[in-house]
Amino acid sequence: MSLQVKNLTKKYGENTVVDKLSFNMGEPGVYALLGRNGAGKTTTIRIILGMLAHDGGEVLWNDKFLDPLTANVGYLAEERGLYPKYTLMDQMIYFAKLKKISDTEAKKRIKYWAEKLEVEEYLYPTTSATKAKSVKAKNGKPIKSRTADQLSKGNQQKIQLMASLISDPELIILDEPLSGLDPVNSDLFKKIIRECIAKEKYIIMSSHQMPTIEEFCSDITILNRGQAIVQGNLNEIKKGYGRVNMFVKSDQDIKPYIEEMNLNVLEETPAGYHIKVNGEEQATKFLTRLVEAKINVVKFELREPSLHEIFVEKVGANE
Amino acid sequence: MSKGNITGWKDVFSFTLKQNAKNKVLRVTTLILLIIAVAAVPVIMAFGESDDSTKDAFTVDVIYVADTTGSLMPGIQEIFGTDDRFANTTFLEANDADKIVDQLKNESSSDKKEMLMKIEYTEGAYTLTFTYGENTGLSRLTLEDIGDYINENFRKVIVSSYDLTPEAMELINKPVISRVENVSSLQKAEDTSGELTQREYNVSITFIMICIFLLAFGGEAIASSIVTEKSSKVIELLMTSIKPMAIVIGKVFAALVVILTQFTVVILGFLGSSIITNSIKSGEFVGFRIPSEISDMFTDILGTTEGIWYKLIIILVLIALGFVFFGVIAALAGATISKMDELAEGVKIYSMILVISAYICMAILMAGNIGSGAGGIVNAVLVIPFTSIFLLPGYLLLGKASVGTALIAILIQAAAIILLFKFVSNVYEYLIYHKGSPVKIKQIISISKQNSKTKKKGADRDE
Numbered sequence: 001m002s003l004q005v006k007n008l009t010k011k012y013g014e015n016t017v018v019d020k021l022s023f024n025m026g027e028p029g030v031y032a033l034l035g036r037n038g039a040g041k042t043t044t045i046r047i048i049l050g051m052l053a054h055d056g057g058e059v060l061w062n063d064k065f066l067d068p069l070t071a072n073v074g075y076l077a078e079e080r081g082l083y084p085k086y087t088l089m090d091q092m093i094y095f096a097k098l099k100k101i102s103d104t105e106a107k108k109r110i111k112y113w114a115e116k117l118e119v120e121e122y123l124y125p126t127t128s129a130t131k132a133k134s135v136k137a138k139n140g141k142p143i144k145s146r147t148a149d150q151l152s153k154g155n156q157q158k159i160q161l162m163a164s165l166i167s168d169p170e171l172i173i174l175d176e177p178l179s180g181l182d183p184v185n186s187d188l189f190k191k192i193i194r195e196c197i198a199k200e201k202y203i204i205m206s207s208h209q210m211p212t213i214e215e216f217c218s219d220i221t222i223l224n225r226g227q228a229i230v231q232g233n234l235n236e237i238k239k240g241y242g243r244v245n246m247f248v249k250s251d252q253d254i255k256p257y258i259e260e261m262n263l264n265v266l267e268e269t270p271a272g273y274h275i276k277v278n279g280e281e282q283a284t285k286f287l288t289r290l291v292e293a294k295i296n297v298v299k300f301e302l303r304e305p306s307l308h309e310i311f312v313e314k315v316g317a318n319e
Numbered sequence: 320m321s322k323g324n325i326t327g328w329k330d331v332f333s334f335t336l337k338q339n340a341k342n343k344v345l346r347v348t349t350l351i352l353l354i355i356a357v358a359a360v361p362v363i364m365a366f367g368e369s370d371d372s373t374k375d376a377f378t379v380d381v382i383y384v385a386d387t388t389g390s391l392m393p394g395i396q397e398i399f400g401t402d403d404r405f406a407n408t409t410f411l412e413a414n415d416a417d418k419i420v421d422q423l424k425n426e427s428s429s430d431k432k433e434m435l436m437k438i439e440y441t442e443g444a445y446t447l448t449f450t451y452g453e454n455t456g457l458s459r460l461t462l463e464d465i466g467d468y469i470n471e472n473f474r475k476v477i478v479s480s481y482d483l484t485p486e487a488m489e490l491i492n493k494p495v496i497s498r499v500e501n502v503s504s505l506q507k508a509e510d511t512s513g514e515l516t517q518r519e520y521n522v523s524i525t526f527i528m529i530c531i532f533l534l535a536f537g538g539e540a541i542a543s544s545i546v547t548e549k550s551s552k553v554i555e556l557l558m559t560s561i562k563p564m565a566i567v568i569g570k571v572f573a574a575l576v577v578i579l580t581q582f583t584v585v586i587l588g589f590l591g592s593s594i595i596t597n598s599i600k601s602g603e604f605v606g607f608r609i610p611s612e613i614s615d616m617f618t619d620i621l622g623t624t625e626g627i628w629y630k631l632i633i634i635l636v637l638i639a640l641g642f643v644f645f646g647v648i649a650a651l652a653g654a655t656i657s658k659m660d661e662l663a664e665g666v667k668i669y670s671m672i673l674v675i676s677a678y679i680c681m682a683i684l685m686a687g688n689i690g691s692g693a694g695g696i697v698n699a700v701l702v703i704p705f706t707s708i709f710l711l712p713g714y715l716l717l718g719k720a721s722v723g724t725a726l727i728a729i730l731i732q733a734a735a736i737i738l739l740f741k742f743v744s745n746v747y748e749y750l751i752y753h754k755g756s757p758v759k760i761k762q763i764i765s766i767s768k769q770n771s772k773t774k775k776k777g778a779d780r781d782e
Contacts (some may be wrong), residue, residue: 045553046752049558049559050558050750051558052752066360068558068560069323069559069560069561069562070557073557073559074559075555075559077552079552079554079555080552081548081551081552081553081554081555081556082551082553083338083547083553084551086338086341090334090337090338095556095557095560096556097330097334098330098560098561099560160556164556165554183357206343216386259337259747272634
């Protein structure tokens with residue numbers, strides 16, 4: 001299986017919001033689409049899913065034009081949506097039906113995901129999930145599955161994730177999946193994403209949470225004003241920068257030594273100095289100088305730039 | 320309309336229908352309407368007694384009565400001979416109806432207003448045939464009025480003519496059919512003059528009013544249903560499984576089923592209430608009696624028109640298509656808005672179209688009622704999708720429009736519905752991410768054009 005996005009272009013009048021964007025997913029895994037707000041991530045996703053007409057390019061899934069109606073695609077939209085007044089169970093069965101899943105199979109899958117996402121109490125408000133709607137409460141009235149407007153934002157998001165995964169899709173598109181979640185729910189979502197990776201799903205993820213992207217994604221595209229400004233394997237991109245980020249912490253004043261070597265200080269905090277070096281040679285020279293001067297070095301770290309740093313540098317430079 | 324575009328509409332339909340059935344507001348509304356329908360019957364009965372004695376006498380000098388049953392002439396003399404409305408009329412027994420017809424044919428003086436009433440009992444029903452000569456100064460409308468009046472009171476004639484034995488009671492309850500013939504043709508010619516009797520006018524206007532009520536109520540329900548997906552933002556999730564056209568089709572049909580079910584419940588309530596009220600009034604159980612306006616019209620048609628059943632089927636198809644047509648226009652109103660708050664503003668155009676269409680039809684009916692007709696305009700109005708639902712079913716039933724006209728109207732209606740569905744889906748798809756104020760008509764047209772172009776470009780590219 002493979003996903004190929006070729007020269008995707010979208011214009012609104014004279015304004016090009018996605019400009020000849022191309023990327024490939026030849027293997028299962030997570031592909032990240034990054035960018036500032038309005039960079040064109042969601043527009044790209046909508047075009048991939050055929051929801052938005054485009055002005056150029058093509059999207060191929062297994063070398064054929066991607067049709068979400070025939071390909072098994074799961075989508076968690078950035079603008080979360082559920083019917084506010086309909087019961088969650090009805091909605092889930094409906095979404096499953098639209099994906100051509102039988103009622104019986106849908107109910108099995110709903111149960112599976114309800115347990116995984118810890119939302120059983122909203123879909124099956126009784127202790128026994130199998131009795132669901134028929135069980136009567138103490139006052140004699142039947143207990144119904146909850147409606148979406150009775151749920152917190154986080155729980156609604158869980159239900160939406162369930163809706164996007166109910167068809168056991170091969171291609172999963174998650175637009176800002178972790179935004180607005182508390183740390184516990186965020187971990188829950190991450191666990192599910194890990195499971196999807198283990199099941200060899202193709203996942204496209206858009207997020208502003210760089211650590212999360214670094215945790216899951218093998219390949220990335222950073223978009224700025226519709227154009228890909230950084231693209232490729234995340235590790236390769238980082239390697240390309242080299243280990244140029246040096247962090248030094250000392251209980252003595254090291255500022256004169258920094259000035260002596262004319263180093264570029266990115267950030268000075270009580271925790272230490274964050275310094276940009278040319279490479280490992282310059283970093284080693286600086287450490288040797290400190291040791292020679294009998295400076296007590298508490299922490300010394302030389303590393304590749306983080307995704308966050310690459311993002312800020314690249315996007316900032318293009319502004 | 321490719322199959323892929325509409326795949327899944329049944330799922331949308333059944334889901335929407337199920338959710339509507341669960342909707343408390345809808346249930347309460349239906350209950351209120353049912354209560355009104357049930358309560359309306361006794362109220363109408365209490366206040367609806369009409370007094371024909373206040374009306375003017377008919378301007379006919381002689382009515383020749385050819386009674387083939389041989390038993391009703393005394394009753395006619397007793398009931399109608401003493402009736403104020405026939406104060407200027409003499410009822411004369413005619414043993415040879417054909418001779419009277421010849422007499423009416425050859426009649427040249429307009430001063431002598433004569434007509435023939437032939438009474439037959441065939442196939443379990445009384446048939447009253449009213450024949451007139453064009454040269455006698457009588458008009459079709461006058462005869463229709465006389466026919467209606469005699470028909471309404473004919474049971475009194477039967478009661479007066481027979482002893483009230485069980486057999487006689489059975490005869491009394493047989494339907495009475497009346498029809499009007501012109502001696503020039505001496506056959507039940509299709510009347511395409513567009514002229515309407517008071518009864519035809521009343522029935523047609525009532526039909527239009529019912530249609531307006533249902534379409535106004537249904538239109539808002541459809542528009543609201545269409546905007547639900549956008550306002551709840553669930554549309555993006557749906558779009559990975561289904562095309563906009565399938566959503567629109569499923570929702571339009573579901574809303575129409577809800578409205579028609581609601582209407583049926585109200586009608587059943589009305590019928591049930593009629594049976595109960597009549598039973599209480601008469602002290603014993605009586606079956607349902609269709610209001611005389613409607614029963615008269617039906618018995619007229621059954622007595623004068625061949626192939627009534629296929630006409631009724633055509634009428635049902637016309638009404639169904641008309642409802643779908645207006646349903647799709649309402650869906651267009653829903654497609655142009657993004658929030659529930661904007662619903663009222665969004666359905667303004669729909670309401671305007673509905674009211675203008677109905678007013679045009681009412682104007683034509685009024686022209687027909689005053690005997691002037693509306694000429695060629697009527698033919699156009701009968702086949703235009705916006706107006707055909709209001710006028711054509713009634714005209715077809717009354718024999719004022721031909722089956723051919725109805726078939727043309729059906730074809731035009733079906734084509735318009737398909738085009739409209741495509742148009743609405745285009746607009747709906749294009750405006751899925753629209754968050755501004757409701758879109759104006761000009762914008763809607765340009766959006767549809769633009770979306771079609773982009774789609775075509777995409778399709779060419781994909782090829």
